[in-house]
Amino acid sequence: MFSPIAPLTHSITVYLDDQPITASKGESVAACLLRAGVAFNRLTPVSGAPRLPYCMIGQCFDCLVEIDGIGNQQACLTIVRDRMRVRRQNGAAVALEHSAQ
Amino acid sequence: MTQTTDMRPSVPMDADIIIVGCGPAGMTAAIELAEANCSVIVLDMQPTPGGQIFRNLEDNISQKSSDKQKLLAALGPAYRAGADLIRRFRASSRIDYRPLTTVWEVRPDGTVGWLRGVDAGYLRATTVILAHGAMERPVPFPGWTLPGVMTAGAVQTLLKAGNLKPTGNVVLVGTGPLLLLLATQLHKLGVKPTLIARTDRFSDGLRAMRHLRRNGLLPVIKGLGWLAQLKRAGVRMVSGLSDIAAEGEQKVEAVSFTAKGLRVRQACDLLVVHDGIVPAIDIPNGAGLALQWDQANASWRPRTTPDGLASSTLPPDLQPERCAVRITGDARRIGGAEAAIAHGQLTAQAILAELGKGSGISSKSQQAVDRTLSVRPFLDTAFPPGLSATLPDDNTIVCRCEELTAGALREKIRTGFSNMDALRGETRCGMGPCQGRNCMITAARLIEEAHGACVPTPPVFRGRPPIRPLPLGALAGLNGLDPSATELLTLEDKPEHDVEATSDVPAE
Numbered sequence: 315m316f317s318p319i320a321p322l323t324h325s326i327t328v329y330l331d332d333q334p335i336t337a338s339k340g341e342s343v344a345a346c347l348l349r350a351g352v353a354f355n356r357l358t359p360v361s362g363a364p365r366l367p368y369c370m371i372g373q374c375f376d377c378l379v380e381i382d383g384i385g386n387q388q389a390c391l392t393i394v395r396d397r398m399r400v401r402r403q404n405g406a407a408v409a410l411e412h413s414a415q
Numbered sequence: 416m417t418q419t420t421d422m423r424p425s426v427p428m429d430a431d432i433i434i435v436g437c438g439p440a441g442m443t444a445a446i447e448l449a450e451a452n453c454s455v456i457v458l459d460m461q462p463t464p465g466g467q468i469f470r471n472l473e474d475n476i477s478q479k480s481s482d483k484q485k486l487l488a489a490l491g492p493a494y495r496a497g498a499d500l501i502r503r504f505r506a507s508s509r510i511d512y513r514p515l516t517t518v519w520e521v522r523p524d525g526t527v528g529w530l531r532g533v534d535a536g537y538l539r540a541t542t543v544i545l546a547h548g549a550m551e552r553p554v555p556f557p558g559w560t561l562p563g564v565m566t567a568g569a570v571q572t573l574l575k576a577g578n579l580k581p582t583g584n585v586v587l588v589g590t591g592p593l594l595l596l597l598a599t600q601l602h603k604l605g606v607k608p609t610l611i612a613r614t615d616r617f618s619d620g621l622r623a624m625r626h627l628r629r630n631g632l633l634p635v636i637k638g639l640g641w642l643a644q645l646k647r648a649g650v651r652m653v654s655g656l657s658d659i660a661a662e663g664e665q666k667v668e669a670v671s672f673t674a675k676g677l678r679v680r681q682a683c684d685l686l687v688v689h690d691g692i693v694p695a696i697d698i699p700n701g702a703g704l705a706l707q708w709d710q711a712n713a714s715w716r717p718r719t720t721p722d723g724l725a726s727s728t729l730p731p732d733l734q735p736e737r738c739a740v741r742i743t744g745d746a747r748r749i750g751g752a753e754a755a756i757a758h759g760q761l762t763a764q765a766i767l768a769e770l771g772k773g774s775g776i777s778s779k780s781q782q783a784v785d786r787t788l789s790v791r792p793f794l795d796t797a798f799p800p801g802l803s804a805t806l807p808d809d810n811t812i813v814c815r816c817e818e819l820t821a822g823a824l825r826e827k828i829r830t831g832f833s834n835m836d837a838l839r840g841e842t843r844c845g846m847g848p849c850q851g852r853n854c855m856i857t858a859a860r861l862i863e864e865a866h867g868a869c870v871p872t873p874p875v876f877r878g879r880p881p882i883r884p885l886p887l888g889a890l891a892g893l894n895g896l897d898p899s900a901t902e903l904l905t906l907e908d909k910p911e912h913d914v915e916a917t918s919d920v921p922a923e
Contacts, residue, residue, distance in 0.1 A: 345577030
């Protein structure tokens with residue numbers, strides 16, 4: 315859906331669901347995920363529908379992800395850091411799985 | 416200048432002025448106030464100054480690669496025009512600039528709750544300027560939650576700050592100058608839109624002609640230039656469309672709409688939507704500030720004096736002695752960067768006059784505000800809301816967070832939930848992470864649909880802090896203000912003090 319305008323500079327590594335992906339210093343987590351081409355950054359808690367960033371300016375809250383262990387972080391407002399751990403949010407399915415254990 | 420009521424102890428001030436938002440209005444006000452020796456704190460969500468209009472400008476200008484030069488050329492002179500303002504903002508040593516900081520509460524007495532990473536606290540100033548800008552008008556239509564549907568502003572943000580451009584079939588749908596500007600920017604970057612489908616009609620443009628003013632000619636000429644460029648490039652354009660729907664299961668695959676009586680379907684990889692921009696009212700509403708309905712722009716905006724002074728809707732016994740909040744830029748009234756700069760300056764002059772400094776609002780500033788806003792009646796008439804013109808059908812999602820359809824809300828409204836807060840409490844509409852930013856206007860219009868437009872201003876959800884998610888750890892470590900100093904405004908601001916009717920809630 316998106317491709318880089320200029321070649322990546324100042325590459326760093328972030329982990330998306332434990333897999334290393336390349337990020338560019340200074341970019342937002344949302345831009346990083348869109349460049350990586352993920353199909354979704356979260357599944358909704360109600361119906362499990364996939365979502366990707368919609369507004370990119372902190373108004374829609376569709377780009378929510380877990381960052382370094384804290385859930386519901388706005389990916390469009392968070393700048394990547396080297397070795398940052400990003401997890402996609404899998405809605406209620408995962409929460410229910412946890413509570414069943 | 417600290418004024419406190421008898422009930423509250425005096426609270427030390429962290430600065431003379433706190434400014435929320437670091438776009439053209441916020442930066443201009445900050446520079447002006449700092450030059451007059453005021454201490455200024457600027458809080459902004461973004462990593463660098465500029466707001467959405469001048470987003471990531473410093474970085475894009477500093478890069479000398481040919482790709483970045485091409486990007487700068489595509490974004491155009493109006494983008495580069497912000498460089499000087501940002502330089503002056505950075506150069507001022509009296510401005511305490513705090514990027515990557517979200518604001519989750521503002522109170523009419525000048526208190527501001529902030530969050531940066533996992534640190535949070537309160538700051539207080541004699542005056543707070545809200546210059547937090549605008550958002551795109553919410554456009555509920557079938558499929559608007561699918562991955563691959565994005566707003567025009569989102570795609571522009573990715574160009575400016577994400578080093579990303581769209582690939583594949585790109586379709587732009589909606590109305591307004593931003594849609595056409597983005598289309599020309601994409602074309603200059605080698606991305607030719609597959610289709611631009613507009614809701615506005617030729618007749619809207621004709622009707623708008625009578626609003627043309629000499630001062631507003633330049634933006635109109637610019638817009639016609641964009642259209643001519645796109646035509647020359649052979650971009651397919653349709654106007655006067657209605658009944659848009661995005662199709663697809665896991666992502667958008669096609670868009671369909673009705674134009675000239677025919678149903679059109681176009682395959683796409685990215686569907687860009689835009690229906691004009693509206694003031695972001697999350698902070699003013701959360702602060703209990705008065706709002707008004709702007710019929711011309713079909714949006715709420717804060718009720719302010721011409722020099723930006725807001726007014727509190729709290730009952731008299733809870734009102735601070737003076738409302739410390741002023742609102743400027745697009746957050747007050749949509750006008751674009753130049754209007755924001757003009758009004759930011761005027762607001763700063765009004766504050767300086769209040770502090771006994773400066774010589775009040777200059778006629779030059781007043782004229783600049785009038786001049787820069789003079790094109791608005793033309794634009795409002797030429798690009799009326801289209802995607803959001805008719806209310807969504809029953810199957811369309813209204814509340815993106817809680818996935819509530821218009822049908823679900825209509826059913827509750829029919830059974831008596833005709834009050835916004837009752838509807839919210841019953842359905843969770845507006846209770847998700849976005850806190851109603853994307854569903855409030857539609858919920859209000861659905862209530863009006865059932866009960867008639869009985870009020871001059873559509874009803875709003877009562878805003879409550881925190882208006883943005885605040886991690887528990889940050890809340891536990893809150894710093895900066897003695898809690899007892901805030902008790903009066905936070906604990907006693909309950910509905911029984913308000914005119915709000917709780918009798919609208921049906922009995923169990």
